[in-house]
Amino acid sequence: TAGITQAPTSQILAAGRSMTLRCTQDMRHNAMYWYRQDLGLGLRLIHYSNTAGTTGKGEVPDGYSVSRANTDDFPLTLASAVPSQTSVYFCASSVGQGTGELFFGEGSRLTVL
Amino acid sequence: EDQVTQSPEALRLQEGESSSLNCSYTVSGLRGLFWYRQDPGKGPEFLFTLYSAGEEKEKERLKATLTKKESFLHITAPKPEDSATYLCAVSSSNTGKLIFGQGTTLQVKP
Numbered sequence: 163t164a165g166i167t168q169a170p171t172s173q174i175l176a177a178g179r180s181m182t183l184r185c186t187q188d189m190r191h192n193a194m195y196w197y198r199q200d201l202g203l204g205l206r207l208i209h210y211s212n213t214a215g216t217t218g219k220g221e222v223p224d225g226y227s228v229s230r231a232n233t234d235d236f237p238l239t240l241a242s243a244v245p246s247q248t249s250v251y252f253c254a255s256s257v258g259q260g261t262g263e264l265f266f267g268e269g270s271r272l273t274v275l
Numbered sequence: 276e277d278q279v280t281q282s283p284e285a286l287r288l289q290e291g292e293s294s295s296l297n298c299s300y301t302v303s304g305l306r307g308l309f310w311y312r313q314d315p316g317k318g319p320e321f322l323f324t325l326y327s328a329g330e331e332k333e334k335e336r337l338k339a340t341l342t343k344k345e346s347f348l349h350i351t352a353p354k355p356e357d358s359a360t361y362l363c364a365v366s367s368s369n370t371g372k373l374i375f376g377q378g379t380t381l382q383v384k385p
Contacts, residue, residue: 166318205362205375220372235380252318260371262309262364266318 164188166267168253174273175243183238183270184198185253193256194236195220195264197226198249205252211236241272277302277367281376288353288383296348296361296379306369308346310339311362313378319362353383 169184172220191200207220211230225247227239236255240247250271254264276312288294300308307326311319314329323332325341331340338349338355363376 202377203374204377207372210372248314254318260306260366262324262366262373263321264319264373265321268318269316 165264165265166253166255167249168267168270170270171268171272172271172275175240177244177274178242181243181272182239183240183251183253185236185238185267186234187236187255187265188234189255189265190233191255191265192233193259193261195254195256196226196236196238197252197254198222199211199252199269200234200249208238208251240272243272244246245274248272248274277365277370277374279363279365279374279376281361281363281379283379284377285380286377286382288350288381290354290383290385291352293349293351295350296381298346298348298363298376300346300363300365300376301344302367302375306366306368306371308341309364309366309373310348311364312355313360313362313383315360319355322361353381355383355385357381358383 167186192213192267195210197205199205206222209228211217218236250269253267278301282297310322313319323339328343340347360378360380362378364373
């Protein structure tokens with residue numbers, strides 16, 4: 163099975179432009195998450211969704227928005243990218259909220275110039 | 276404030292040389308402690324869940340243990356394919372969200 167599919171794999175973006183990172187899961191998991199991973203800072207939670215139709219803010223939500231229209235898809239949007247949003251972004255899912263067993267995608271490497 | 280600290284940041288071992296990775300944590304009500312493995316250019320892969328002090332979990336050459344303040348990931352007779360970054364995370368009963376440490380990058384040389 164594919165598990166978590168993220169797109170694009172990598173992207174270079176001009177500052178001020180908008181960008182949507184796509185995430186799709188085929189495991190019918192209720193909870194989904196977006197993390198960013200930066201050298202020296204580890205994985206930090208941006209936004210999460212405990213179930214379709216609901217979303218919540220994580221540790222570093224500013225400049226990002228998410229939606230959860232259905233169980234499978236959880237896109238992350240940068241409305242106006244800034245260089246500090248240069249990072250590797252990981253989408254993850256879990257069977258339910260509160261479980262620490264997350265399934266991660268392969269990541270999307272974003273460079274904002 | 277909930278916090279996770281991993282040490283060392285990097286560890287180089289010879290094949291067959293056993294060692295341990297440390298994960299120290301402070302959390303308001305531990306719901307669980309989790310270990311992940313991350314290969315370069317890949318997403319983290321779940322390894323273990325530990326719920327209470329004294330609990331141990333094993334998988335091949337890896338054994339994870341838990342006390343009230345820290346967890347250890349013991350690697351017995353490592354092989355080059357064990358080279359990866361190992362991440363520790365905790366979930367607090369207050370927030371239910373995972374807090375990750377910065378990881379230990381392990382390199383095992385043949």
